[in-house]
Amino acid sequence: xxxxxxxxxxxxxxxxxxxxxxxxxxxxxxxxxxxxxxxxxxxxxxxxxxxxxxxxxxxxxxxxxxxxxxxxxxxxxxxxxxxxxxxxxxxxxxxxxxxxxxxxxxxxxxxxxxxxxxxxxxxxxxxxxxxxxxxxxxxxxxxxxxxxxxxxxxxxxxxxxxxxxxxxxxxxxxxxxxxxxxxxxxxxxxxxxxxxxxxxxxxxxxxxxxxxxxxxxxxxxxxxxxxxxxxxxxxxxxxxxxxxxxxxxxxxxxxxxxxxxxxxxxxxxxxxxxxxxxxx
Numbered sequence: 505x506x507x508x509x510x511x512x513x514x515x516x517x518x519x520x521x522x523x524x525x526x527x528x529x530x531x532x533x534x535x536x537x538x539x540x541x542x543x544x545x546x547x548x549x550x551x552x553x554x555x556x557x558x559x560x561x562x563x564x565x566x567x568x569x570x571x572x573x574x575x576x577x578x579x580x581x582x583x584x585x586x587x588x589x590x591x592x593x594x595x596x597x598x599x600x601x602x603x604x605x606x607x608x609x610x611x612x613x614x615x616x617x618x619x620x621x622x623x624x625x626x627x628x629x630x631x632x633x634x635x636x637x638x639x640x641x642x643x644x645x646x647x648x649x650x651x652x653x654x655x656x657x658x659x660x661x662x663x664x665x666x667x668x669x670x671x672x673x674x675x676x677x678x679x680x681x682x683x684x685x686x687x688x689x690x691x692x693x694x695x696x697x698x699x700x701x702x703x704x705x706x707x708x709x710x711x712x713x714x715x716x717x718x719x720x721x722x723x724x725x726x727x728x729x730x731x732x733x734x735x736x737x738x739x740x741x742x743x744x745x746x747x748x749x750x751x752x753x754x755x756x757x758x759x760x761x762x763x764x765x766x767x768x769x770x771x772x773x774x775x776x777x778x779x780x781x782x783x784x
Contacts (some may be wrong), residue, residue, distance in 0.1 A: 527759070534558070534756045538749035557753035560746075561731075566719060567754060570727035573716075577642045577723060578705050584647040585701050586694060592648065593656030594682055598668060608657070614650045623714055630715055641715040642723070652697055659693040660686060699769050706762060728754055 533541050535553045561567060596608050626645050627636075635641040663686065671681045687694070709725040716722060722730075731751055 530752050531756045531759070534749065534752040536749070538745040541749055541752070542745040557749040558757070561750040561753045561757075564750060565727060565731050565754065566722070567724070567727060567757065569720070570722055570724035573639075573642075573721060574706060574724040576639060577712075578702060580639070581643045581647050581705050582698070582701050584643070585649070585652055586698055588648045589652035589697070590656045590660070590687065590690060590694065591682065592653045593660050594686055596653070596657045597660040598663075598665070611650045611653055615654070619710060623710065626711075627714055635715075637716050637718045637721045639721075642712060642721070645711065652701070655697060656690065656693065659690050663689055695769050699766060702765050703762060724758055728758060 529546075532548065533545070534557050535555070536548070536557075537552055537554055538557065540547070540549070540552060596604065630636050630641045630645075633640075667685055667689075668681055671685050676684065707725060708723070709729065712723040713726045713729065716726070728751075731747075731754055
């Protein structure tokens with residue numbers, strides 16, 4: 505048994521190293537001179553390490569603007585998701601009303617629709633509303649997705665009805681029950697949903713590049729996608745090595761917020777993933 509556990513840990517360690525190797529290489533290479541990255545990709549001379557790639561990338565591309573737009577969308581859209589999805593799930597899990605099954609089934613059906621199918625109708629709606637190249641278009645569509653409602657519904661369904669009845673007997677209203685009973689009990693699952701929501705919004709590219717095509721409204725992922733073009737456009741004679749060095753620097757910077765969020769919420773994320781997965 506012990507040998508099997510050791511073998512399992514060695515295997516998982518090897519998988520971890522293989523998974524992290526490209527990320528570590530990218531972060532380390534971002535500190536190397538641009539010419540050295542291309543000439544000797546796997547080599548490392550500590551004496552030549554420099555911050556030049558980071559300095560240049562801030563001069564050549566609007567990274568700060570991309571971070572700001574992403575932060576606005578992330579906070580606004582994430583707040584809506586983490587508030588409205590549990591509220592909708594509470595209704596589906598704990599109330600009986602005509603058409604509940606049909607309505608919840610319709611929500612689940614939207615999970616099967618590819619994102620690309622919804623882009624054109626949503627874009628036409630944004631155009632009619634005059635929201636193209638605005639924060640409203642980046643925030644409101646998809647603020648409450650079907651997966652979030654489904655997950656929260658499964659978690660809330662596990663909460664005993666007796667707790668809710670006891671709160672009603674004590675004079676607590678329905679919104680009071682949601683705020684004072686439901687929300688504290690689903691906190692681990694909500695933290696897990698929060699991590700996934702942050703990752704999805706932060707990494708979203710297709711919708712922002714369609715609905716916010718101006719540089720002023722570009723999110724971080726859109727800025728990164730046009731990074732090579734911006735570098736060569738802003739600097740005459742920029743070569744492949746220069747573009748590679750600045751691209752590695754930019755992506756290393758973009759990794760930091762996600763790593764920080766995951767490290768801060770790792771324990772809650774793991775327990776949240778498991779919440780509602782076992783029928784008690």
